[in-house]
Amino acid sequence: MPALEVRSLSKHFGDVKAVKDISFSVNQGEFFGLLGPNGAGKTTTIRMIIGVLKPDAGSVLIEGVDLGKNYFEAKSKIGAIPEVGNIYPDLSARENIDLVGRFYGLSKSLRQERAEKLLSDLGLKDRGDDLARKFSKGMRQRVSIACALVNEPPILILDEPTEGLDVMSRRLIIDKVKEMNQKGSTVILTTHNIEEANRLCQRVCIINKGAIVAIDSPERLRRTAEKMQIVEVGFNKKIDAAWFSSELITRLVQCGEKWQFYTEDPDKAIDHIVKVKDRMDLKITSIGTSGPTLEDVFVKLCEVP
Template sequence: MAPPAIRVENLVKRFGDLTAVGGISFQVDEGESFGFLGPNGAGKSTTIRMVTGVLRPDAGAARIAGYDVRTDTDAAKSEIGIVPEQFNAYPDLTAWKNVMLAGELYGIPRQTRKSRGTELLRSFGLFERRHTLATNFSKGMKQRLMLTMALLHDPAVLFLDEPITGLDVESQHLIRERIAELNREGRTVFLTTHNIAEADRLCDRVAIINRGEIAAIDTPDALKQTIERTRAVEVSFNEEVTLDTLAAFSTVDAVEKRGDTIRLMTPDPDTVIKAVVNFAQEENLTLRSLQTLGPSLEDAFTALTEARQ
């Protein structure tokens, strides 16, 4: 039986009196798309740096495809591709030379890196710009170049740190689709992001880390069910309505204005919907929209992290 793509066992890292990561454990199965979420300062970056061999843990172990990152560093690193949040290619080299240099560093034979580099640059829409200096690329193009470089040696596990933050819509779509395609092909994807909707869309499972501890690990749907009581009725009227009026409805816990809609938080959507319809009829208002909403992954994230403050 093949080992998990990533196994983390009781990983600890301290900086002076601060325990940044406090003995966490989890595993990511081969071919899984795994999200790693947490508020700022939660221990995400420290964990990733230990798992990828950049930072030495004070205790515990991390393994990539069965290789101990601390004792079998070269073997472990050969199995991973890393796309950091910050651009790390050489700005004064062309895209092609950056890709070829990455291939040399990984020890890939010349013809293999040329054919593989051509294939990847084409797939990310960069082949026609391969002779352009990286410094002249847009942020989206730079991100695509880093993905090309990270995938050149055909790693089993791909680590992505905020892969679409700040990108234009076209680049977001291309990178999102390519990540999903890589995962469908059997590549293990480890995604660190602040974009909770993105994790919900792309990930099979999600871990939420807070204050150096794992608050929860499960599928996005299962995490949402942990706060199933948090539901909402979202309504829009043809005229302005005071929030206090709607807040007075039976079973409404809170009211939020969101653009031209109003969201009524409630454990009993049926009662609230009937109250909204009656209210509209009595006040001679037109309902432009009316829908019920279940809890989101963002709701679950907020509940789980706030519970540990």
């Protein structure tokens, strides 16, 4: 059974069709990214998934439980971090976490144990008794994350959790989310940060203007979007581009000290390069391949200017 199944979700606000017939499913234990430019419909989709916004059409199943029909059962399986954190400023960090734990019916000792671990993991060990209102944005977001994790939900849903945060908060939050994922939690994260999606997510769903434009692993998205690969080679001596001419090499350009061989078949191209270097008595000082980045794919699919 998938951790999350989204079926034909749609939502409009007046004339704005924010989400248009979106369907996808997320496997148990997966780290799944919803990637798209600002205004793509990510937050609207997430708000429908966590049950704070009623869809015009479609349904959401959380571990097979229909959110529209069995709201509380479905909701208890998710820990959600909204785009704007929602902690109580007049409670301390520890009290905020404890309150959510109580809401989920956890025993006092379990609440205490988990709160201490979360505060420590999120770098708030010495600040647990300070009022949340005194915290920086990054610290507040860390408390918000701790609140979402206190019932150890099997599914974590985060809307741009590190947007606009300091490096330290970003690192602590990402590490904690990664740890939860490694322990088996399913993670669904929205971001407009391509690098973050590329680094963290096993699969990425790219959405633009309220519709899905692609769903796949970052690696496969890169490969399918562009067949051309680049083999970049450094040599110990000056070379003549004509030595390497072959139908395998579409283009050969010098880039600083290195040469970039454009090819659709890097495997055969490398064989060819090695043969020529032996014949010309050259030595290879460095070699690497690169293809299009996830950013190239994103720009192409979302027509970002």
